[in-house]
Amino acid sequence: MSGVTLQKAIKRYGDVQVIHGVDLEIENGEFCVFVGPSGCGKSTLLRMIAGLEETSDGQINIGARDVTHVDPAERGVAMVFQTYALYPHMSVRDNMGFGLKMNGHPKDEIDEKVAKASAILKLDEYLDRKPAALSGGQRQRVAIGRSIVRGPEVFLFDEPLSNLDAELRVDMRVEIARLHGELGNTMIYVTHDQVEAMTLADKIVVLRAGHIEQVGKPMDLYNDPDNKFVGGFIGSPPMNFLSGTVKGGAVDVPSLGRAVQVSATLPADGTEVILGLRPEHLSLTSDGALKVTHAEALGGIGYAYLMSDQDEKLVVEHRGDAVVEGASMGVSFDAANVYVFDAKTEARIR
Secondary structure: OOOEEEEEEEEEEOOEEEEEEEEEEEOOOOEEEEEOOOOOOHHHHHHHHHOOOOOOEEEEEEOOEEOOOOOHHHOOEEEEOOOOOOOOOOOHHHHHHHHHHHOOOOHHHHHHHHHHHHHHHOOHHHOOOOHHHOOHHHHHHHHHHHHHHOOOOEEEEEOOOOOOOHHHHHHHHHHHHHHHHHHOOEEEEEEOOHHHHHHHOOEEEEEEOOEEEEEEOHHHHHHOOOEHHHHHHOOOOOOEEEEEEEEOOEEEEOOOOEEEOOOOOOOOOOOEEEEEEOHHHOEEEEEEEEEEEEEEEOOOOEEEEEEOOOOOEEEEEEOOOOOOOOOEEEEEOOHHHOEEEEOOOOEEEO
């Protein structure tokens, strides 16, 4: 097992640079998740680590080895893709052992490693089936099993659950977490789904446009985002944002029709800022000019979608009675739960 270190890693396609000098250290045995919107560079960065994309500049180390220009097969990594990439004419057993067979490993060794991976993934009863006779979740487990058989130092997952339905995604998420706990290998996992990131990761790397925005433990990013982008991306439903202006030691917020006290150290009067409010930190009140445009009742909790006269939206998590669409309501909140961001740079003001 080994950790992974990136030093000033850059990726260019011709004159276009898509990864911008990334510095990152992933500890041995850590489960690290790359998360961000489509086009942010998370899959490109993963493929650079795998050797499937050439690194234009900088360095990539796996353990103590510089693997920046090493052939993918020699890096000690195994990759699991969104598509299962199984051979349809082969059994599960043969699919899992095919890589070792092609590399000339003895049959006894292959059988032993396949049996071990099969036991870990609970695939014993499917070993003689063809992929067509398996569900999507079972096929993905076979693809993961094929990686386990190779005995890599590092596992790389590129959106492995995207093709599964909602229930299977939850089941496979639990399976992957269990697998990491059992194997203890370093795992790097790419997803656009921040729920997957929050539930699986020891460490989350939030990417935007080829830059790292913030690195940290899931709840650290949730509770202490460095900027508006991270605050809005981590959390479901996402953080609400309202425009305001610093005035007299508070923030004047037109959408709320009042000044808001905050715990952050505010800049000079007249500075434009953005307030961040998480849906669960808001409470509905009967006095206010916010219009309820939509309401969702999900059983134990509900979500009310509000709109201000300034066309700024608020989502409020609530419990109890259903909210009536079209009603006018207000919101209350604790100053300690208000995040403040600079309106120009979007950096956090603490």
